[in-house]
Amino acid sequence: MNQLQNFSKGFIKENPVFTLFLGLCPTLGVTTSAFNGLGMGLATTFVLLMSNIVVSLVKSFIPDKVRIPSFIVIIASFVTIVELTMQAYLPSLFDQLGLFIPLIVVNCLVLGRAEAFASKNNFLSSAIDGLGMGLGFAFALTLLGGVREVFGSGSIFGFKFIEGDGMLIFVLAPGAFIALGYLIVLIKKLQKA
Amino acid sequence: MAKTKSSLINMLLTLVLVTAISGLVLGFVYEATKGPIEKSKLAKKNRAIENVVPVFDNQPVAEKFGVPMDGDTIVFYPAKKGGEIVGYAIETYTKKAFSGTFKLMVGLLPDGTINNIAVLEHKETPGLGDKMEKKKSEWSVQFNGKHPDSFKLMVKKDGGDVDAITASTISSRAYCDAVIRAYNAFKKGGKK
Numbered sequence: 001m002n003q004l005q006n007f008s009k010g011f012i013k014e015n016p017v018f019t020l021f022l023g024l025c026p027t028l029g030v031t032t033s034a035f036n037g038l039g040m041g042l043a044t045t046f047v048l049l050m051s052n053i054v055v056s057l058v059k060s061f062i063p064d065k066v067r068i069p070s071f072i073v074i075i076a077s078f079v080t081i082v083e084l085t086m087q088a089y090l091p092s093l094f095d096q097l098g099l100f101i102p103l104i105v106v107n108c109l110v111l112g113r114a115e116a117f118a119s120k121n122n123f124l125s126s127a128i129d130g131l132g133m134g135l136g137f138a139f140a141l142t143l144l145g146g147v148r149e150v151f152g153s154g155s156i157f158g159f160k161f162i163e164g165d166g167m168l169i170f171v172l173a174p175g176a177f178i179a180l181g182y183l184i185v186l187i188k189k190l191q192k193a
Numbered sequence: 194m195a196k197t198k199s200s201l202i203n204m205l206l207t208l209v210l211v212t213a214i215s216g217l218v219l220g221f222v223y224e225a226t227k228g229p230i231e232k233s234k235l236a237k238k239n240r241a242i243e244n245v246v247p248v249f250d251n252q253p254v255a256e257k258f259g260v261p262m263d264g265d266t267i268v269f270y271p272a273k274k275g276g277e278i279v280g281y282a283i284e285t286y287t288k289k290a291f292s293g294t295f296k297l298m299v300g301l302l303p304d305g306t307i308n309n310i311a312v313l314e315h316k317e318t319p320g321l322g323d324k325m326e327k328k329k330s331e332w333s334v335q336f337n338g339k340h341p342d343s344f345k346l347m348v349k350k351d352g353g354d355v356d357a358i359t360a361s362t363i364s365s366r367a368y369c370d371a372v373i374r375a376y377n378a379f380k381k382g383g384k385k
Contacts, residue, residue, distance in 0.1 A: 062207055063199040070211045077215040081222050088229035091237060095314070172318065 007128045010136030016109045017140035017180075018187040023109035026100050027141060028176040034157050037145025039093045040100060041138025043086065045131065047078045048110050052130030055118040071114045072105070079104045109137060140183075147179045238270075245300025245309040246272040246280035253282060260382035267378040278303050284313070285375035290367040292316045297368070299375035306340045310372065322364030332358050333368075341376040 016022045023044070031037040054074050062070045083101045086094045094101070104110065113133055118126040149155055152170030154162030169175045197203050235254060242253050253270035260267050270282040283299045295315030300308040310333055312326045324330040335356060336344075346369045347353025348362060357365035 058211075061197055062211075063197045063203045065199040066204045066208055070207060073208075073211050073215050077219055080219055084222055084226040084230070088226040088233060091233040168321070 003125070003128050006125055007132040010129075010132035010134070011139055012136075012187065012191060014133075014136075015140055015187065016133055016137045017144070018184050019191075020109075020112075022112055023107040023137065024180075026103060026107060027144065028173065028180065030097055030100050031141055031145035031148055031176060032171050033149040033153070033155075034142050034146035036096050037141035037143075038138060039090075040097055041134070041141040043082050043097070043101060044104055044107065044110070045134025045138050046082055047075065047104050048113060048134040048137070049127060049130040050078045051075045051110055051114055052118040052126040053123065055114045056121060056123045056126035059119045067119065068111075068115070071111060071119075075110050075114065076105045109133065144176070144179055144183060147183065148175055151175070151179070241298040241311045241313060242270050242272065242282040242300075244311045245298050246282050247274075247302070247308065249274050249279055260378045262374060262378045262381065267375065269378075269382075280308055281379065283375040283379060285371045285378070287367040287371035287374065289363070289370050290315065290317060291322050291361070291363045292318070295367065295371070297371045297375070299372055301375070301379050304340070305342070305376065305379060306338065307336050307344075307372070309337055317364045318361070322358065322361045324358045324361065325364060325368050330358075332356075336372065341373070346373050346376070 010016065012018075014020060017024070017027050026040055026044070030040045051071070051074055055071055058070075058074075059067075079102060082104070083094075086097075086101065113130060117129050121129070146156055148170045149157075150166075152166045152168065152175060154160060154166040167175075170179060197207070238254060246253075249272035251271075251273040253272050256273075257268055257270050260269060268284040270284070271278055272280045272282060280303065281301050283301060284296065285299055286294050286296045288294050293316045295317065296313040298311045298313050300310065302308050312333075315323065315325070317323050317325070324332050327333060339354075345353040346355060348355050348357040348365050348369065350357060350362060351366070353369065355365065355369055
């Protein structure tokens, strides 16, 4: 597989949300607006990129039996870095995402890529895989957040274009499942075409 | 490169090394972000204080004092202009919220009239209870300029004067509860 395919597979073909169904907890939880989805997606992208790089660099030093705890410590460190940095320099975004940032640690996507890809591939492929998968995740979250924001609040990225409240259910949790379901149908259709 | 064997000593060494390096890096990042985090928290508090009291020229955060209330402490930020008290920003809370607790910053004039109220943090339902935020709806404006002695701080359903948020009576009740707590603390200790 060449590097371009390695990068682009995260968007449609192996999209973490729509195809691999990884990391659904933050996906359903934070996507009440497009901006929140994007913020969460980019935070996860950073963690995924850094953890893939580090895991691919240290993979041969880590004995097999303790690889999972080692990976988790590496991932948790990067998540804490993101959390502290966001709290310091992007306090308004942190207020929105606060609770979900620590949960990136247990996002199956990050550990999944570390275990399934970075621990078997070289530095460059792992970095590209992390970046592609992360951006694919960000893309999925922004898309889902955008759909929920348009139907639920009548706005996109905070710009209101419909007066009034919109369909409340899209902002609440059930709306996340409904919107995600229809988006998956759409993506599956695209993949077949 | 050959894979390290899973012997006890290797596993121990690896885990110690991995955690030690992570700990070092995190300690460094923590030190580096400590200042900015405190600054942004202070800026947020100052913004909330500015929102709820008339124009002031002192440092309310530096002059804060606490009033004991219901086994807890309610923090007062006195706003002064030219040495005269122009209002108090009172950090209050309620435990009667729909989910968890929420915190309000209530601005009272020296005679107890509500000047303005800002929501500091809450976990109420998006689209319903979060209408108490200024940027979501005009609901909380009804409190401005009212005096808690003449304006009964209870939702109309309970015999008060407050219009509840549609479909969020619990959030509205909790909001009133927080404001009442601020006013009671004010009566108790604010008039120094």
